Amino acid sequence: MRVLAAMSGGVDSAVAAARAAEAGHDVTGIHLALSRNPKSYRTGARGCCTIEDSNDARRAADVIGIPFYVWDMSDEFHEAVVEDFMDEYAAGRTPNPCLRCNEKIKFAAVLDRAMALGFDAVVTGHYAQLETGPDGLIEMHRAVDMAKDQSYVLGVLTQEQLAHSLFPLGDSVKGDVREEAERRGLMVANKPDSHDICFIADGDNAGWLKEKLGDRAPNQGGDIVDQGTGEVLGQHEGTTAYTIGQRKGLRLGRPAPDGKPRFVLDIEPVSGTVTVGPREALRIDRISGVRARWCGTVPERLDGTVQLRAHGAEHRARITTSSSDGTVRDLVQIELLDPAEGIAPGQAAVIYDGSRVVGSATISATARSEALV
Template structure:
């Protein structure tokens, strides 16, 4: 078994538990940039030189072989370029979810299986449960505050069958205590929250530099719903649906209430703002569904709950799968606010993750 070791506390304890469970474990760390200094600085538990060294030391303490796998080219194309392209289209991507889909449970798993390993273990907080027919289901972690099932909602049945999440039933603070008891120096290492490939955390500045002369970098007008110009901006990549801060509007709203980004039009460079109530969404259309285990049948209708952000609330809804099984439409019983194309809609039934799809359009509640 391969244990993906990021250099953080979670993956280190997951590797140690896999060894204790009787698996023959080899630790690997992913080199995601040919120039690590171009990615996030500081020891935060992802992909810096410090993180690689932390992972190696943890593997030494656990007593397992350790290797670094260079996936920088694949990561750049499948995650970094996808991030840029999605923002350039006026949408809002989730790079961590894309990394799980394309890197950790595709490129890594494929290489591991080709080398004769049977599974990949990670420090994600989620649970796998066997089914009566010999399959496997993905479920929320016992510690809902640390649950990461949302970003794993892109995994298919084959990937889940070759995955192991040893921390799924354990609260985070217990994991830290266990790491300290095992002598792992990462026991108190801070969690990683920022986008790993944006070195200083300034994603707007990073996009401005990387997008160069592409259309969204040319700036444009910030307008209200009537089309009145309220301000100017330097590029639509600096905005996302539902954003309130950083709008820098020259004219306050007549009612004195804050305004939020309602729409982003990357071709003209127009950003439309308005009151929060105009962000309420009652219907979502999404494509590229990926099913975690048994899929929902084409032309079927099912009751679900829907999570629309990595740490967002669940919303009750009904999902309709089209006849070809290629798109889904979700009617929200509980309206959601600030939902943007490009985000993932992850579907649940109870604690079980049914699957996910990428949002292409939303329909707002009309007054």
């Protein structure tokens, strides 16, 4: 096949490209320039958006012996990922920009352009496995190395996108990949993994949001209120500094009457009210989801599991789907048999049937049944 290898400048994408070439595919490497100003994004070999990363990807392509190009997708990235991230926080939600990037950039804009140029598939260094199911559809499964499994952030992919994707690292473990990179003479063999959000240079999400949102911020401050008593415990300078489940950084100056720490339970972006309370009040077992995306056949009902964070645990769950307009089943109701804590609107609920990824939905609301009250 004629395949396009998305090369971030990190070790995983380099080895994935090398394996694709070794398998006999006609491989062309590309690096996505996602920053309008690369110096404003994270530096220090973080494997994502910097000039150093572009150079690392180019050197890896030279070693593999494949053509290499840089695609400027900074405008698409800013609109679909960065602006979305700011809009979601301004609305009091907690988005996952990595899922949005996979959905809108790496497996939409890139794949569309690749197909238009005559490529058959896009290969990436994600840790997930693809196989053909008994119904002839392409199934995505968790990676062999559960510590590196990235199926959660790929849960937004559709059947059409999976049919034109290759994930050569799905059956590997990270240590073996680094050793293979060294054997192949790839200089990125010992390059650190990327972490956090690539477009926030110092990892200070709250500070970045405060600076970038400016007048778009929903409020410039408000009350921190105790859930149980309604007492105003303190003030804050903006709700974008808080997420559901947060414990540190509340700066209340006094403990709860029982001496236990308080956690953020709710964020109201219009009034600016941040509600805090005990950890047990974070427990939920009901989730509503919107904008569902399905990897294959859409289930009406499913007894499976859901994952609610990129590196979170699986929760046994009963999933029911419905339609908002009578055409596609884009709404999801999830009953957690294993309650979860600190789940916020805007996060993604990725649905599994065993190791197979069924699909995903954006969490719109959470609730506690009487059994948890």
